[in-house]
Amino acid sequence: MENEVTLKIKNTVPPAFRRGKGDLLFDVINVSLFALFSLVCIFPFYYLFINTISDNDLVGKGLVNFYPIGVNISNYLALRDVSDLGKSFIVTIGRTILGTALMVAASGMAGYLVTKRKLWHRSLWYRFLVITMYFNAGLIPWYLNMVMLGLTNNFWAYIIPGVIAPYNIILVKTYIESIPKELEESAIMDGAGTLMIFRKIIWPLSKPILATIAIFGAVGNWNSFQDSLILMQSSPELYTLQHRLYVYLKSASNLEAIMQGGSGVSQALTNSLNSKVVKYTISMASIMPILLVYPFMQRFFVKGIMLGAVKG
Amino acid sequence: MTKEQAVKRIKTLIGPEEIVYWFFRALLIFASVMMLFPAFNPGRISLKISQYASLFTTGIDFAGITGNLGRAFNLGWVQKGSFILLTASAILIIIGTIACAVGGCMSLGNRKMRMLGLWFPMGGSLFMLIGLGGIYLAYRQVAETEYASRIEPNFSNGFYVYAVVSLLILIIATALRLALRGKEAEEKMRMDERYSLFLMFLPIIALAFVFAYLPLWGWRYAFFDYTVGGTLSRETFVGFKWFRFLFQNSATMNDIARVMRNTLVMSGLGLLTSWLPMTFAIMLNEIRSNRFKRFVQTFTTIPNFISWVLIYAIALAIFSTDGFLNGLINMLPFGPESQVNWLMNPDYTWIKMLLWGTWKGVGWSAIIYIAAIAGIDPQLYEAATIDGAGRFGRIWHIIIPSLLPTYFVLLLMSIAGILSNGMEQYLVFSNALNRGSIEVLDLYVYNIGITDGRIPLSTVVGMAKSLVSVALLFIANRTSKALRGENII
Numbered sequence: 171m172e173n174e175v176t177l178k179i180k181n182t183v184p185p186a187f188r189r190g191k192g193d194l195l196f197d198v199i200n201v202s203l204f205a206l207f208s209l210v211c212i213f214p215f216y217y218l219f220i221n222t223i224s225d226n227d228l229v230g231k232g233l234v235n236f237y238p239i240g241v242n243i244s245n246y247l248a249l250r251d252v253s254d255l256g257k258s259f260i261v262t263i264g265r266t267i268l269g270t271a272l273m274v275a276a277s278g279m280a281g282y283l284v285t286k287r288k289l290w291h292r293s294l295w296y297r298f299l300v301i302t303m304y305f306n307a308g309l310i311p312w313y314l315n316m317v318m319l320g321l322t323n324n325f326w327a328y329i330i331p332g333v334i335a336p337y338n339i340i341l342v343k344t345y346i347e348s349i350p351k352e353l354e355e356s357a358i359m360d361g362a363g364t365l366m367i368f369r370k371i372i373w374p375l376s377k378p379i380l381a382t383i384a385i386f387g388a389v390g391n392w393n394s395f396q397d398s399l400i401l402m403q404s405s406p407e408l409y410t411l412q413h414r415l416y417v418y419l420k421s422a423s424n425l426e427a428i429m430q431g432g433s434g435v436s437q438a439l440t441n442s443l444n445s446k447v448v449k450y451t452i453s454m455a456s457i458m459p460i461l462l463v464y465p466f467m468q469r470f471f472v473k474g475i476m477l478g479a480v481k482g
Numbered sequence: 483m484t485k486e487q488a489v490k491r492i493k494t495l496i497g498p499e500e501i502v503y504w505f506f507r508a509l510l511i512f513a514s515v516m517m518l519f520p521a522f523n524p525g526r527i528s529l530k531i532s533q534y535a536s537l538f539t540t541g542i543d544f545a546g547i548t549g550n551l552g553r554a555f556n557l558g559w560v561q562k563g564s565f566i567l568l569t570a571s572a573i574l575i576i577i578g579t580i581a582c583a584v585g586g587c588m589s590l591g592n593r594k595m596r597m598l599g600l601w602f603p604m605g606g607s608l609f610m611l612i613g614l615g616g617i618y619l620a621y622r623q624v625a626e627t628e629y630a631s632r633i634e635p636n637f638s639n640g641f642y643v644y645a646v647v648s649l650l651i652l653i654i655a656t657a658l659r660l661a662l663r664g665k666e667a668e669e670k671m672r673m674d675e676r677y678s679l680f681l682m683f684l685p686i687i688a689l690a691f692v693f694a695y696l697p698l699w700g701w702r703y704a705f706f707d708y709t710v711g712g713t714l715s716r717e718t719f720v721g722f723k724w725f726r727f728l729f730q731n732s733a734t735m736n737d738i739a740r741v742m743r744n745t746l747v748m749s750g751l752g753l754l755t756s757w758l759p760m761t762f763a764i765m766l767n768e769i770r771s772n773r774f775k776r777f778v779q780t781f782t783t784i785p786n787f788i789s790w791v792l793i794y795a796i797a798l799a800i801f802s803t804d805g806f807l808n809g810l811i812n813m814l815p816f817g818p819e820s821q822v823n824w825l826m827n828p829d830y831t832w833i834k835m836l837l838w839g840t841w842k843g844v845g846w847s848a849i850i851y852i853a854a855i856a857g858i859d860p861q862l863y864e865a866a867t868i869d870g871a872g873r874f875g876r877i878w879h880i881i882i883p884s885l886l887p888t889y890f891v892l893l894l895m896s897i898a899g900i901l902s903n904g905m906e907q908y909l910v911f912s913n914a915l916n917r918g919s920i921e922v923l924d925l926y927v928y929n930i931g932i933t934d935g936r937i938p939l940s941t942v943v944g945m946a947k948s949l950v951s952v953a954l955l956f957i958a959n960r961t962s963k964a965l966r967g968e969n970i971i
Contacts, residue, residue, distance in 0.1 A: 193873055200765055201774065208781040211845065214796040215784070217806055221799070232809035280686045283679055290680035295687055302694035304971060305952055308944025309924070310931040311700025318520055319692070320539035320546065331693045334686060364679065393789035396906055400932055412791040416910065419795055446804060453795035460787050467787070468780065 215457065222246070222451045230444045245451040255452060257407050258414035265328040265410070266391040274384045276333045281342025282372050286364075296343075299336045313400055323405035328397060338383040345379040346372060382470040389467070392459060411456050419449060499661070503589055503596075506654050510586035510603065513610075513647050516640075517579050518692065524614060524641035525572050527564075527621040529634035530554070533713065537640070541572035551633075559629035564620045571616030575644070578609030582651055587684075590677035594667040603655040610648035614641065704941040724938045734939070740918065741926040744832075748922055749900040751836045756896060758844050760889050763851030764881055768873065779852075782845025793842060794910040801825040828916035835907065835920065850892075851885055858884050891970050894958040901947050901954075923947055 221229050225240030233239070249255060283289055284296045306312065321327035349372070357367045373380075398413035409417070516522040517538045525540040526533070530550040540547055547565065554560050581602045588599025618641070625635040673681075704725070707718045728734055762782075769775050785793070800806045801824035808822065862880050871879060905924040912920045921929065927947070931940030955971065962970045 190872075196873065197768070197770075200768055204766065204769065204774070204778045208778050211785055211841070212781045214800055218796060218799050230804075232804050232806075232812065235806060235809050235813075276686060276689075280683065283683045283686075286679050288675045288679055289683060290676040295683060298687065299690055300971075302690055304955055306694065306948060307697035307700060308941065308948050309927050310937060310940045310944050311697040311703070313932065314700045314703060314937070315693070315697040317534050318536065319518060320534070320536065320543060324543075330689070334689045334693065336690070339686075364675075364682065389787050393787075393792075395789055395791055399909075400928075403932075412789050415795065416791045419791070419798060419910075449795065450799060453792055453799075457788060457792055461784070464784060464787065468783075 215461070218450050218454050218457070222447065222454045226444060226447050229447050229450075245447055246455065249451060249455060252448075252452070254406065254409070254414060255411075258409050258411045261325065261328075261408055262392060262394075262411040264325070265394070266388050269329050269332045269391045270384055270387040272329060272333045273335050273338065273387045274380055277335055277338040277342050277383055278373060278376065278380055279368065280334075280339045281376075282346055282368050284339070284343050285346050299334070299339060302334075303336045309400075316401055322401045323403070323408065324401075325408055327401045328391075328394070328410070331397075332387075332391070335383070335387070338387070341383060342376060342379055345376050349375050378470075385463070385467045385470050388463075389460065415452055415456055418452060499658075502654065502658060506603075506651075506658065507586050507589060509647065509650060509654070510582050513579055513651065514583045514586075516643065516647070517576065522640040522643050524575075524617050524638050524644045525568055526636055526638045526640070527568060527617065527624050529636045531636075537572055537575060537644075541569060541576045544569045554629075554633055557629075560624055560627050560633050564623040567616055567623070568620040571613040571620065574613035574616065575610045578606040578613060578648070581606030581609065585655070587681050590681065591671060591673035592668050593662065593665065594669070595671040595673060597659070597662050597667055598671065600655050600659045600662070603651050604659065607648045607652035607655065610644065611652070614644055614648065617641065701941065701945055703937050704945055706938060708937050710935055710937065720938075724942045727939065728942055737926070738943075741921055741923055744919060744921055745901060745903060745923045747832050748835060748903050749896075751832060752839065753893070753896060753900075755836065755840060756893055757889070758840060759847035760851050760882075760885055762844055762848040763855060763885070764877055766848065766852065767855050767881070768877075779845065779849075783849070784845075785842040786846035788842070790906040790910050793838065793907075797825055797838070797911070826913055826915055828919065831916045831919040835911065838911070839907065850888060854885055854888050855881060887966070890966070891962065894962055894970055898951065898955040898958040901951055 217235070220236075220238040221234050222245050223241050223243060224234040224238045225242070226245070228234050228239050280299075284292060284299075286292065289295070307315075316322055316327060316331075321330065353371055353375070354367055357371055362370070393412060394410050395412035395416065398408070398410040399416070402408045402413070518536050520526075520534050520536045520539075523535060523537045523540060525531070525537055525547075526535065528551070531540075531547055532550075535543075535547055544565070547569065548555070548562075551560070551565070555562050585599045585602030585604075585606065588595050588602065591599065621635065621637060624630065624633055627633065702714065705719060705721060706714050707720050707723075708714060712718065728738065766775060766778060769778075788796075798805065802808075803823045805825075807824060858880065863876060866876050866880055901923055903922040903924055905922070905928050908920050908922050908925045909928070912925070923943070927940050927944050930936045930943070959969055959971050962968055
C-alpha cells in the first residue's frame with residue numbers, strides 16, 4: 171500500500187497543456203525559488219560542518235564561509251574530553267533504543283487489540299486513549315504527577331511515559347484494519363491464540379507501519395529536551411544530549427578550557443580551540459545521527475503522514 | 483442472543499457471587515492504585531522521607547528514600563537496619579499487591595480459574611500484613627532511638643488504610659474460597675475471550691491512566707497555598723484565591739495580557755501563513771523533473787527533524803556576532819560599520835519566530851498536500867485541458883479545490899490549538915532582551931511554575947488554557963460538522 175502512494179507521487183507528471191512564454195518564465199522562477207529555498211535549508215548544516223573540520227584560527231576569525239580550509243578532524247577527537255557530553259550521549263542513546271523499542275511493541279499490541287471486536291468495552295477504551303491526544307492537564311500538574319510517581323531525576327522518566335503513544339496506536343490500528351481478515355480467521359481455525367496470531371501474522375504484516383513509528387519515535391527521543399529540562403533538575407548526569415547542548419549554548423562558560431584540559435599540549439598547538447568551534451562541533455555531532463538515518467527515514471514519510479490524516 | 487442465554491447471562495451477572503466479586507475487584511484495583519499514591523504510603527516512618535514517596539518508591543528506591551538521612555546514619559542517630567527493614571517490608575507489600583492483582587485478573591475466568599485465583603489474594607494479603615508488621619517494627623525502632631526528635635518519626639495514616647484494605651482482601655478472599663468450596667467447577671481453566679483480550683489491554687489502559695489522567699488530580703494544587711515541598715492541608719486551602727489573584731493583581735494581569743498578546747500574535751501569524759505548505763506543494767507539482775522534485779523534498783524536510791536546540795545552534799552559527807552573516811558582510815567592499823548581533827536583537831521577534839517555524843516546517847507540512855495532489859484523478863486534468871485550461875486554470879479549477887478539504891481540516895485544528903504554541907522554540911530563542919515579546923503562554927507557565935516555583939498560579943493558568951483549548955476544539959469540530967458534515971476528531 172505504501173508503495174502505491176510513493177509510486178503515485180513519483181509518476182505525477184502534469185499532463186500536457188498549452189505552453190506559452192509565460193509558462194517558461196514561470197518555470198524558471200519556480201525552479202529558482204525552490205533551488206534557493208533548498209539551499210537555505212541545507213546550507214546552515216554545510217556551514218556548520220565545514221567550520222568544524224577547518225583550521226580553528228581561521229574559523230575564529232570568521233574566514234571559513236563557503237569551503238573548508240585546512241581540513242582536520244581534531245575537533246571531533248577533542249569531544250572525547252568533554253566528560254559530561256559522553257554521559258549525555260549514553261543517556262540519549264539508551265532512551266532512544268529502549269524507549270523506541272517499548273513504544274513500538276506497545277503500540278503494535280495495543281493497535282492490534284483495539285481492532286478486536288470481542289475486546290470488553292472496546293470503543294470505550296479506544297476513546298479513553300484517543301482523548302489523551304486532545305486534552306491534557308497542563309505542564310505543572312503533569313510535573314507534580316511525575317514527582318509523585320518518583321519519576322524525577324530518574325532515567326525511567328524518559329522511558330515509561332513514552333510507552334503509550336495514542337497517535338501511533340491509531341496509526342497501527344488503521345493499518346491492521348487494512349490487513350485481510352481471512353488471514354486471522356484461518357489462523358483462529360487452526361487453533362492459534364491471540365498472542366500467537368499477533369506474533370506470527372499481525373507483527374510481520376504490519377512491519378512497514380511499525381518501522382514508520384519506530385523512526386519517528388527514535389527521532390523524537392533523540393531530539394528530546396523538554397522532559398530532561400523539567401524532570402532532571404538536580405541530576406545533570408541524566409541530561410539528554412539536547413539539554414546538555416542547550417546548557418553549553420546558553421552558558422558563557424569556557425568550554426574550550428574543558429576540552430583543552432584533557433587533550434594534551436600537542437593538540438592544543440596544532441589546532442587551538444575556541445568556544446565557537448566547540449559549540450559548532452558539539453552541535454554537528456548531535457545533528458549527524460539524524461542526517462545519517464535520514465535517507466532511510468525518507469521512504470516512510472508519506473505513509474506515516476497519510477495514515478495520520480485518516481482519523482481514528 | 484436467545485432468551486435463555488440472556489437470562490443465564492443476567493443470572494451470572496447479578497448473582498450474589500458476582501456482586502461480591504465486583505466489590506472484590508474494585509478493592510483489588512484500589513489496592514494496586516494506592517501503591518502509587520504518596521498519600522497512602524504507610525512507609526513514611528520519618529518526616530525525613532520525602533512526602534512524594536509512594537509505597538512503590540519506598541520499595542524500589544532505597545537511596546532516594548534515605549537521601550536525607552545520610553547524616554543520621556553517619557552520626558548513629560538511627561540504625562541503617564531500620565530502613566533496610568522498611569524497604570524489605572515495602573517490597574513484601576508490593577509483591578503482595580501484585581499477587582492480589584493477579585488474583586483479580588483470574589477472577590474474570592471460569593469458576594475453576596476463579597477458585598485457583600483466590601489463593602493469590604489470600605497469600606498476597608498475608609504478605610501485605612506481614613509487610614505492615616515490618617513497617618511497624620521499623621517505626622518502633624526509629625521512634626525509640628535516643629535521637630528520635632532529629633529523625634522526626636512519623637506514623638502515617640496510610641498505615642491504617644493499608645491495614646483495613648489488606649484485612650478486607652484477606653477476609654473476602656477467604657470467604658469466597660469457602661463459599662465456592664465443593665461447588666462444581668469446570669474441568670479446565672478458561673477465560674472468555676472478551677476478558678482475556680481486556681487483560682492484555684489493561685497495562686496500556688493503566689499507563690494511559692497514570693500519565694494522562696492522573697495529572698488531573700494535580701489541579702487541586704490550584705486551590706492551595708502551595709510551594710514545592712509544602713503540604714496540602716486545611717490550613718493551606720485557599721479556595722479560589724489564585725483565580726481571583728490572576729485578575730486582581732495588576733502585575734500578573736499585565737503579564738497575562740502581554741503573554742496572551744504574544745501567543746495570539748504568533749498563532750495568528752501561523753494562521754495567516756497556513757496556506758504556505760499548500761502553495762509549496764502546488765508549485766512543486768508544477769516542476770517536471772522528478773529528480774529535482776525529490777532533491778527539493780529531501781532538503782526541505784530535513785529541518786523538521788532537527789530539534790529546536792539544534793536549530794538555535796544553527797541560528798547562532800549564522801546570525802550571531804561572529805557568525806556567517808556578519809562574516810559575509812565583512813567581505814563586502816564597502817566594509818563593516820559594526821557587527822550586528824542579529825540573534826540577540828529584540829526587534830521583529832515575532833516575524834523571526836515565524837520565519838524559523840516556517841523554515842523548519844514548511845517542507846514537511848507540504849507532504850500531505852503533495853500526496854493529496856498525487857491522488858487527483860488524471861482524467862480531471864485531461865478534461866480541463868480539453869476545455870482549454872492552461873497551467874493556472876488547472877491549478878485554480880482542479881488542484882486547489884481538491885486540496886481545500888485537507889487545508890480546511892488542518893486550519894480548524896490549528897485554530898483549536900491557538901493557545902498551544904509549544905515552549906521549546908520560544909525557550910531556546912529567548913534572551914534578556916526579547917523576553918517581553920517572545921514569552922508565549924506555554925513558556926509563561928513553565929517560567930512561573932518551574933523556574934519561579936509559583937505552583938498554584940501556574941496551575942490556574944494551565945487549567946484555564948486546557949479548558950479553553952478543549953472548548954475551541956469542540957467549536958472547531960462543530961464548525962466542521964456543520965460545514966462539511968464530517969468530524970475532525
